[in-house]
Amino acid sequence: MKRTFEVAPWHVTTTQWDPENKRLQESMTSLGNENLGMRGFYEEGYSGDTLEGLYLGGVWYPDKTRVGWWKNGYPKYFGKVINAVNFIKLPIKVNGEQLDLAKQTPSDFKLDLDMQAAKLTRSFTAEVGGTQVEFNFERFISAATKELVGQRLTVKNLGDQAAEVEVSSLIDADVRNEDANYDEQFWNVLNTATEDNHALMTAITKENNFGTERFTVGFESSVKTSMDQVDTVKTEQQVGLVYRQNLSAGAELTFEKRSVFVSSRDFADEEAIVDRLHGLTSELDQANFDDLLAAHTDEWADRWTKSDVKIAGDDEAQQGIRFNLFQLFSTYYGNDSRLNIGPKGFTGEKYGGATYWDTEAFAIPVYLGVADPAVTRNLLMYRYNQLDGAFVNAQEQGLKGALYPMVTFNGIECHNEWEITFEEIHRNGDIAFAIYNYTRYTGDKSYVLHEGSKVLTEISRFWADRVHYSQRAGKYMLAGVTGPDEYQNNVDNNWYTNLLAQWTLKYTLEVLTEVDPEVAQDLQVSDEEKAHWQEIVDQMYLPEDHELGIFVENDGFLNKDLKPVSELADSDLPLNQNWSWDKILRSPYIKQGDVLQGIWDFIDDFTPEQKAKNFDFYEPLTVHESSLSASIHSILAADLHKEDQAVEMYERTSRLDLDNYNNDTVDGLHITSMTGSWLAIVQGFAGMRIRNDQLHYAPFLPKKWDSYQFRQQFRGRVIEVTVDANGTKLELISGEPLTVDLDGQTVDLK
């Protein structure tokens, strides 16, 4: 396999100039701080193939959607993340010639993402304007000041004569989305201004037909440099400052650009935005660049202290897990409960920054372990705050209660495939399960007994209305659903969905016995309603095949031609690139764990035999064409002591993007799938479970590893788990003493 970057424990780095893989490099060197993020594109511009993507948290556009013939209940628009105004632009000229690596092939090229410091640097030498020049770019998106992006450029004249160097610091609204339907632009510039070393632009997202929020954004950049300001740029879509310096032979110059971004998400109007921009800039003007950078890296150091995973004997794995955590934290660190975790975060357009069920099913179990409970709590609050949207989604289908969206920015469903939007409703159960998961892990009942009980009640009301009673079967059923396995659409009685519906009703009934009277008063759940929920719980249909000893993914599944994936030709795989959708739907092949997803959720509720029979039946039919698939299978394989298979599955998830396994990392990183490697190590290899308020471990050491060590937060403590050839070492890094279970033995941590 051809690697784009070298294998290094803390770095994503290369010294190869590799324009063929430019987009891939851009994806992998993305930076973000939850408030905004960007791909690792070149600030000076690049006339070759590139995807200049810069995205703002929570800023999106409702695009017209046409799904054949629109029918009642179809989403009215398709929400898309939009490429933001490019405020980091730094075009460079030497002796009048534009620096453009598509034209001047660089030497001594080095591209380096330092994951520990969360900093991107790029250095090279190029012959521009008839002279050899050395360039060094630094970039960071501050984890300490959410509005700040810092850039530093040094230019050194390696020639034997003076060279005239020109650098323009621009804010450019002339940007587009590659997925724009008619090459339209999404920004209307409101105002631009320049003063001294400052340039400012305000813009608003273009009008839409759906009455959703239009976002006003403001950017201000300030420059610190030895260069002379010689001109300003002010066009309809650009504003900026031009600097020039006659750089004598062997001399070096430095150019700093600090940009801040503020939007109507936080400020009432353009005026307030501009005030805030000025306030921030004048503050930042006082600080020097290294101090701003230090405050940022300190914040990251703290994150790593709580979450770092060390792997000895496998540098690829070491780099993989750190890259995953780095990109996950860059996308979301729980600072803003209005934001969430987009499947591609700030690294591309597809899936964009929209919210999916990935958050509850895959990200929350990780954040619970690697970050403070407040981070997860904010993700739960996000759903609580979007209840109104969930009511609308249910009403659109003519149903009671709350239907959380499959894809959303504001709580309203905004994807445009009916088989997904109103059929893949298991998400409603996953969101309920996340409340249980948070409560079980943190022991904090403050959410579930207040906001959570409301969310659970309204989800339960949805389930109670969505099921129907089959006279013939004498059971409650869920018709017309799509499970996590999206390679089976519009099926009846998806076992996973039915199980989650039943579980949600059961759990809600439990929670209702604990809530305060005034909360109960507010929820208005009558005894009849409770009785009806209980009846559904008791008579829910859960397809099962006793002969095979398995749960059946959905009605009719066993009628398919059940040939294992191993019997397919290599040329068939991946199916989604080689087969028609028709053929995929009719096939028995599973995109990602479905029955097995349910077994993972409730792993302690099944016997080893049940787990084994289902795993052995379904895994051979699974093509793992969702990046979310491998981790769950790794955990279950580990649970079943299939250690080699657990490790193989881990490897698929650990370096998915670094090694571009699915050959689609050019579009952006699989952010939510990056949770997979941590889950595989902690829940898989280390067998971490929570059972009746207690931490349990049952670790094994992968053959090719010398050791692995991870830190985990649990109820106010930080616990360090080290597994090596000598066994498992548990250490309490901080917090009160605690008793845990290791391989069935009670261990007291002090």
Next chain:
Amino acid sequence: MKRTFEVAPWHVTTTQWDPENKRLQESMTSLGNENLGMRGFYEEGYSGDTLEGLYLGGVWYPDKTRVGWWKNGYPKYFGKVINAVNFIKLPIKVNGEQLDLAKQTPSDFKLDLDMQAAKLTRSFTAEVGGTQVEFNFERFISAATKELVGQRLTVKNLGDQAAEVEVSSLIDADVRNEDANYDEQFWNVLNTATEDNHALMTAITKENNFGTERFTVGFESSVKTSMDQVDTVKTEQQVGLVYRQNLSAGAELTFEKRSVFVSSRDFADEEAIVDRLHGLTSELDQANFDDLLAAHTDEWADRWTKSDVKIAGDDEAQQGIRFNLFQLFSTYYGNDSRLNIGPKGFTGEKYGGATYWDTEAFAIPVYLGVADPAVTRNLLMYRYNQLDGAFVNAQEQGLKGALYPMVTFNGIECHNEWEITFEEIHRNGDIAFAIYNYTRYTGDKSYVLHEGSKVLTEISRFWADRVHYSQRAGKYMLAGVTGPDEYQNNVDNNWYTNLLAQWTLKYTLEVLTEVDPEVAQDLQVSDEEKAHWQEIVDQMYLPEDHELGIFVENDGFLNKDLKPVSELADSDLPLNQNWSWDKILRSPYIKQGDVLQGIWDFIDDFTPEQKAKNFDFYEPLTVHESSLSASIHSILAADLHKEDQAVEMYERTSRLDLDNYNNDTVDGLHITSMTGSWLAIVQGFAGMRIRNDQLHYAPFLPKKWDSYQFRQQFRGRVIEVTVDANGTKLELISGEPLTVDLDGQTVDLK
């Protein structure tokens, strides 16, 4: 119910000025001649609400389709009929004021479609330019000369002073589709010219991204009038001639416009098109208007002689059946085997002029009876000629053989809902069945033993590849299909589809035993292939419920909440306007006959008890929200001697558009559904069947009718069937003697 038009045996006529129902009137007064057609919009222009639709047979545009996330096998474009250059335009001014009935309310208004003469006239008096003027418009689209549209206008000055009348004869390319995505235009004008009383325009459909044929069209109009030509119009998108006359008090003027249309469908290039236009016009210039009109009405008289249905005692029914046949013949009369029958013909944009399975399932059984066999044979040739497209459609799904499209202009699938395009594959069986139907009815084996055997073989190859063998069930199955009942999507083992697949294989094997050696040589069906087909025939799974004694529409159908439609609230109906698609899909309600469609196809193969049990089970669950539904139910009800129900179902189809039952006739007429009333009368009330080469009748007389009489073609004869209180009278109008069966008695017709 409010009627838009009066009830009259041969006319669709009204004297009410009714702008609220303008679009409805336009739909109902559409004219066509297979080569082109138009809605009854006003040639002088109308600034109020109107849908000016003029469409050209076989001229379409492949529109970009976005169906959420495009997957392999999805159609690449959405084919749409495009609104043609408006060449019938006749703006009128009196004393400088524009005639516009949205502004000058007319008196003595009369709008009349004469179905016998196939002519549209409109007359009224209006005060324009300060004087009372009487206008009379005549319009016809020639059935004798396919390129010709004739218009005649008379203007009479009712005032007491002279008035200056101005008439412009325009060809206008500034037209749009209402369903255009971005208000785009579809025509690029190539050339315009005027000479003497002639105006000419050539235009080409705009470029598309799919490499499909671009259509070059040419229009030439010539004017005959006493008025003076005072000016010409030549803009980017318009060309024409302006005439003026000072019309003294009480005087009248006449203005004739003859327009011809020629396209690249018939001529190599623009030059050839223009030559042909000139040739036609100079020819037509010799003839006088009344002769051109006479040639047209003679052709229609001949059509009526062969097909007229007379109903005594029910004027609504009489008008209904004639309106249906009139509009059906206006859409298609078998002159061009490259054309077919669009569900809305030339009367609107939606469904447009595209080809659906409606043709084989509903139109062919009618054309067989009312027109020469050549008409139906051309419809069969249409599919034969599009075999290459059908191969592509199958290959797109990774399947062998031929998959005929659900929607097409050129043989390639061009609709954009996956649950329809590659799942509603029963159409492939309906197309095979039509070959059998033609052969059985006409006795002409020349098609089935040559082109037909090729079509059947390739369809069979598709079925043999599309089925899968279920080890578990020990049966062949069809997973992931949609039946005629589109309210159940992506189901397994739709009984109707499985039955047609099995039948096609069986019939093809029969046909292969009869074809000539050289035909067999060309088809290359090996003994192994035949054996495999036979195996599928023998082991095809056909879901059946022995307890209920019914065939099951699809797997899982009986698990639904089987509450009859009668228990729904009125406010629920029609479901497609009041329920979400989600709720409809999960419901047991049936859009149109599905199992019953199959029972109709093979009506002699089932016992009365089987027919009764299935009818009594499914009809109460059927909402008949497809305009194709009622007729089949009428026939089956008649077959089961449920005469009142048969009549009730007939009434739903007979005046569907005239009475705007589905409240959507504003969009255009339900052309293919117009076959329903003829089917209900002939196959339903008269019980017409073909059994072993013999005609059978078992008529009854609807209670409220005094009598009905229809003419039917059968193997070179025209037979007249008259049913009244005294019984049934059969008469041989032309052709060789024939023996038929009447209520089980043999009758010799001489």
